[in-house]
Amino acid sequence: MARRTCAVVAFCWLTLADMAAAQDTISTNSSEVDPFGSLKSIPLSSDGSVRVSLGGQLRIRPELSDRPVFGLAKPEHNEAVLIRSFLSADFNLGPYVRSFVEVGSGQAPIWNGTPPATQLDRFDLMQGFGELTLPQDLGALTFRAGRQEMSFGSSRLVSVRDSPNIRRAFDGVRVAWANSPDTRIDAFFVRPVLPQYGVFDDKSDPGQAFWGVYATVSVPHLSPLKADYYYLGLDRADATFAQGTSAERRQTFGTRLFGKANNLDWNVEAAYQFGRFGNAHIRAWSVSVELGYTFEGVPLSPRIGLNADAISGDRNLRDTTLQTFNPMFPRLPYFSEANLFAPANLIDVQPNLTVTPAKNITLTIGWNPLWKESEADAFYGPAITPVAGTAGGAGRYVGQQVSTTLIWKPTRHLTFGGTYVNYTPGERIQHAGGTSGSFAAAWATISF
DSSP states (O other): OHHHHHHHHHHHHHHHHHHHHHHHHHHHHOTTOOTTGGGSSEEOSTTSOEEEEEEEEEEEEEEEEESHHHHTSSOSEEEEEEEEEEEEEEEEESSSEEEEEEEEEEEEEEOSSOOOTTTOEEEEEEEEEEEEEEEETTEEEEEEEEEEOOOOTTSSSBOOOOSSSSOOOEEEEEEEEEEETTEEEEEEEEEEEEOOSSBSOOEEOTTEEEEEEEEEEEOTTOTTEEEEEEEEEEEEEEEEETTEEEEEEEEEEEEEEEEEETTEEEEEEEEEEEEEETTEEEEEEEEEEEEEEEOTTSTTOOEEEEEEEEEOOOSOTTSSEEOOOOOOBOOSSSSSTTOOOOSSSEEEEEEEEEEEEETTEEEEEEEEEEEOSOSSSOOBOTTSOBOTTOSSSSOOEEEEEEEEEEEEOSSSSEEEEEEEEEEEEOHHHHHTTOOOEEEEEEEEEEEO
16 A cells, blocks of 8 residues: 555656646746636626636645554554545626635545545535625625635634645525724624535534624734634534533633734634533633744744643533533644644643745744643543543643644645654553554645
8 A cells, every 4th residue: 555655646746746847937937927817807797797716726635644643543554645626616796796616526545444524525515605795884794605614713713624635614604794804793603514425415414503703803002913702602412522422502702812013923812611511511711822933034034932722621520510621613633733632621832943944935843742631531532522541540641742844835826745743642641542653744735
């Protein structure tokens, strides 16, 4: 299998490398020429009021995984080649009406065993919605209905989940008001889409409902500072935590402060959750911090960063209170492409360094030790489910991971990347059968 993996990867990468060379030639000859410009804003009516813009993406991603989730997930070893392709058509029917359609395919020609539906979805509707915009004196009001992607803030709680072949989408309605790039309010009621293996068989999840309001504003008199304020509601028929499985109705209130001043950037978020889990009351919380300082004007333009999370876990698995935080629809993977854990019952820090060794190339190195926030609760895997054998016990230390990621963007349409992650378990995870492991991936993406 390794030989077949290498052959497929080499062919795909050579193809995209040829594309990169061709685009570099175009850029050299004329910096203003976009090779895909003719696919945008194509008139469909004589007066030009009806137009369509075509878009798409092709991504090839080989992966090598050795003992994922500290050896507590299956398969223990995996060589994979993932191929993602999307095509979209964005119709503007005059200045106020829009329709967007995106179809796509996620293929896994190499995988050890049966790939999940997030990696193998032969052909389906990824997005398909209609949109009506009503201009107002104080801004614009937009109504959208259909299948759509959603991502808010730092994508800690609502994201498109970009690493797998199939991105996350929702079926439902969304209303937005905006009067500037820095001021926007979204309200929505949706159900997450469940990917399926076949053709046009993806469907919304009848066992989950998701709704909320998300606002982004500039903080008066503090121009670099921006703020998000949000309320999110989640109803799940069957939710599983270390305390058990039951119906969950959870409410989340949160805020995020972010911005950049001179060389310093910051992103601080806090959320509190309450509601019901069967007969238990929900009381959970989360605090996340991202800080960075960039040394501009010096070789490599280094940025020193620090990421940290404190995310609540359950103190007592047998009482009538559930204290495990539910990140709902987070960006995954979290902190590294190895996708070791979900942001639940977790304390972690990640000092990191990013440098720019050449134009359009960035290299990031990070170290990330992990602890359970509560000893009694379990360690939660990437699917936000408790990992067997990790609840209770003595000690909170889960383990650590060291990651290196290299990104090269030779043109605006092409991206090449690679990552390597090595991880070792702590004593608590070792007692559950955990072992050291590693993850490596590379990807080449052309988007237009």
